[in-house]
Amino acid sequence: MGNVAVMAKELVKWFGEEDAKTYAVRGVSFDAHFGEMLYIVGPSGSGKTTLLSMISGILRPNKGSVVVEDKDIWSLTSDEIAEFRLSTVGFVFQDYHLFPRLTTLENVAIPLILKKLDWNESIQVAAKFLEIVGLKERAHLPPVKLSTGEQQRVAIARAIASSPDLLIFDEPTASLDGETGRRILDFVKKNILNERRCIIIVTHDNRIFEYADKIMKMSDGKIMDVEKGGSDEE
Numbered sequence: 001m002g003n004v005a006v007m008a009k010e011l012v013k014w015f016g017e018e019d020a021k022t023y024a025v026r027g028v029s030f031d032a033h034f035g036e037m038l039y040i041v042g043p044s045g046s047g048k049t050t051l052l053s054m055i056s057g058i059l060r061p062n063k064g065s066v067v068v069e070d071k072d073i074w075s076l077t078s079d080e081i082a083e084f085r086l087s088t089v090g091f092v093f094q095d096y097h098l099f100p101r102l103t104t105l106e107n108v109a110i111p112l113i114l115k116k117l118d119w120n121e122s123i124q125v126a127a128k129f130l131e132i133v134g135l136k137e138r139a140h141l142p143p144v145k146l147s148t149g150e151q152q153r154v155a156i157a158r159a160i161a162s163s164p165d166l167l168i169f170d171e172p173t174a175s176l177d178g179e180t181g182r183r184i185l186d187f188v189k190k191n192i193l194n195e196r197r198c199i200i201i202v203t204h205d206n207r208i209f210e211y212a213d214k215i216m217k218m219s220d221g222k223i224m225d226v227e228k229g230g231s232d233e234e
């Protein structure tokens, strides 16, 4: 197993105050390693998205710490956190977060442009990744013209295009048919995962469990169980 990519320690997150306080995550610790595809599974409302948001620099925990590549991210300044997200993390949101006024191609190019690649180069790289997710012919349409499954694939292309060390997918195949879901996960596992990269996936979709190296089960804000995934050949 590779070096530790993400070290989460005693993470706690609640929403609301006093009587209305609800706990989303109640003390979660885990390590994720480079070269590893880690799955987090659990029922709706068990805290999976909240946990992902805390390890990717989006949502500040109430307690606990997150160390990514030896950086204690919640001790950084907000500018440093923004830079960390741009340089290190690729996030595929459950509801895609595509920009409605940009074309599909431009949506995929955005993180590359933000990383200061020049426009033409960004567009070229983006086109390559759109092709990978099977949407080459949709490049010039706005996201609203695409099906939900296609929008999900655009979000995946955008997250992988900037080659982040830490790739985080929140329910990436929820609105894809089984064949497309497997094709994308198969591609991610074979071509995107490598020894310098860590991929964390939240999913309900047991059709893609075969790609997991490790499966972490969450329930009611806690990790209940960790098991080896379906891809181990030992």
Ligand SMILES: Nc1ncnc2c1ncn2[C@@H]1O[C@H](COP(=O)(O)OP(=O)(O)O)[C@@H](O)[C@H]1O
Pocket: 015, 016, 022, 023, 024, 042, 043, 044, 045, 046, 047, 048, 049, 050, 051
């Ligand atoms: N921004 C928020 N404000 C208030 N409650 C929230 C917020 N985000 C999540 N929660 C609550 O935290 C719990 C865990 O939510 P979430 O992390 O989205 O779970 P999952 O992704 O496993 O479905 C749920 O009870 C949810 O209602």
Ligand SMILES: [Mg+2]
Pocket: 048, 049, 050, 094, 170
């Ligand atoms: Mg969720």
